Amino acid sequence: MDQHCSTTNLQAIVYKDQKKYRILVIEDNPGDFALIQDYLQEYIATPDILQAKSFKEAETCLCATVECPYDVVLLDLSLPDVSGERLINDLVALDPGCPVIILSGYSDFEFSVRSLSMGIADYLIKDELSPSILYKSLVYNIERKRIRQDLEESKRRYSNLFHLSPQPMWVFDLETFQFLDVNEAALNHYGYSKEEFISMSIKEIRPADEVAKLENHIQSSILTQKPFYGMAKHRKKNGEIINVEVKTNLIQFKDRKAVLVLCSDITERLKYIKTIEKQNQQIKEIAWIQSHVVRAPIARLMGLVNLIDLEKATDTDHKNLLSHIMDSANELDQIVRDINTRTKEV
Template sequence: MSFNSTISLKILLVEDNLGDQFLVRQYLMEEFPKLSLDIAANFRDSKTLLSKSTQPYKVILLDLSLPDVDVETLLKETTRLAPRTPIIILTGQEDVRTAIQALTLGCADYLLKDEITSKALRKSITYAFERKHIDRQLESSVKKYQQLFQLNPQPTWVINNKTGNFLEVNNAAINNYGYSKEEFLHMLINDIDKDFFTLDLKKYLTERKTLKNTPLHNHQLKNGKTIQVKLYVNPINYQGIEATLLMSIDLTETESYIRKIEEQNQQLMDIAWEQSHLVRAPLTRMMGIINRLEEKHMDHIMEADKECALLLKNALSSAHEIDDVIRSIVKRSSSSNK
């Protein structure tokens, strides 16, 4: 959103000198056709105007030398009453140092009264307006980042690359690990992850990779329990500090499930081996005996006892069926473990 001098501009001028009031009014009217100007000759009147105004002021022009208040109180109270309004200081030569100090307190700019012109005033107001707008955007971005950071369901930290201490921690880390935020901020990453700095972290930060192919890390919880986690990292600049954004995903239960599945697969392989070797061995012998009986005695049996011959054939057929079933089970067990 850029500043447009043709829009209606509501300004508060806090100035006790009538001559300066007149000049500033004239300069403003030259540059801003749709001007709405309120003038306060002292601190008391400015407080009343700021408190009762139904529409916020776009800019406040503030003289620091008012008869009824000291500079510190003036700046503090004006900022409190209009926290989102840019303040431009109007000052004399003797108050330049004070005006510069006021900039550190959040004021947008200062103008020397002896050097004020309509163009200079317009430039300063435009700059102050744009700077305030940018500050609001930055503030909004920071809030959104904080919300995303805190609402992340996975434990997440910001870590100082040089010292390894925690700079920030989200609610998920506090809830899952058991440490309070104050405790985390007095700890190092090594306090929960002894192997963290054994990683080639610089490589991952430079190439902006996650730690996907690294082994799982053991993380120590406050209650003494150890969990296995997968780590993800990204480099960030945190308040001027080179830092790492670290996120952990607890895979303890997943690893437990995997181990159980591996154990079950091993059991299936053992069963398949037993069926293949222990069960099929006597079955094969039985089939061989039946085959041998058929070869040597079937003719005699057929003549002597047809029912016995039929039972012998059924026994051999059943043995073959059992053998086929065992082979099928062994085959399926072997393929499921590949």
């Protein structure tokens, strides 16, 4: 029998939670506090437990550092200085992010539900309490706090990426096409105020002949569940039409199906490309002139020089040849001038 008990105790030790939990127990009853300690130590290897016997002591503990130093707070609702709803409100206000589990001696279902809406993480009845119930509530609520913090951090990162982006971005409702949110870069680039944006649909920043194209792109994204990437034309508040590169993604925004849009104004880039294309065409024309047009008078000059060397050529022949040479030279000079002019234009 003793050997069996030893084995059971050994297993209990082996399977105890090895994490470091810092727990504030706000309880003025020594017997209840001792029982809570025993319950916690049954499932947690080395819990760091601190007792506060009044709200004043709890306030001192929770305000000892800038950040709450406790993973969870276990709260008795009947303290010598404060109790009931006022105790809940005052305690939650000290650190809204710290899970608070009520350990009450009173089974009041209506009040327990109301306390959850006041920021309490869980409501446990002392007479129904057991080590496993207390441990599960503690672990679940600490994990819930971690998940909530991760979600808040994710929202904060999204907000920073969205609002601090140097590129215009907005979110619009997938069903109504209404703007739901817009960043500062979009306000500056398009000229609308945020209130004006929110009162508009995305169709209103598109030229009339682009609306059907917009609707087709959105329907395609809905059917394929894939982001859209492509070119579009937008209209600024001053009426200027700009060319933009658009990237979209389907998201959930405040429980609504929405589309996140990132826009890059490529109007100047397209103008630059057209300028380069025009220059390239001019360069091709210059190259063609050099390889075809310039060679014609040069070939004639070479032929005329050969004729001058003929011994039987008369003075009249020489004069005619010199005249042709001059004509070819003038033609070549004009071609060179044309090439220089075209080169300057490029």
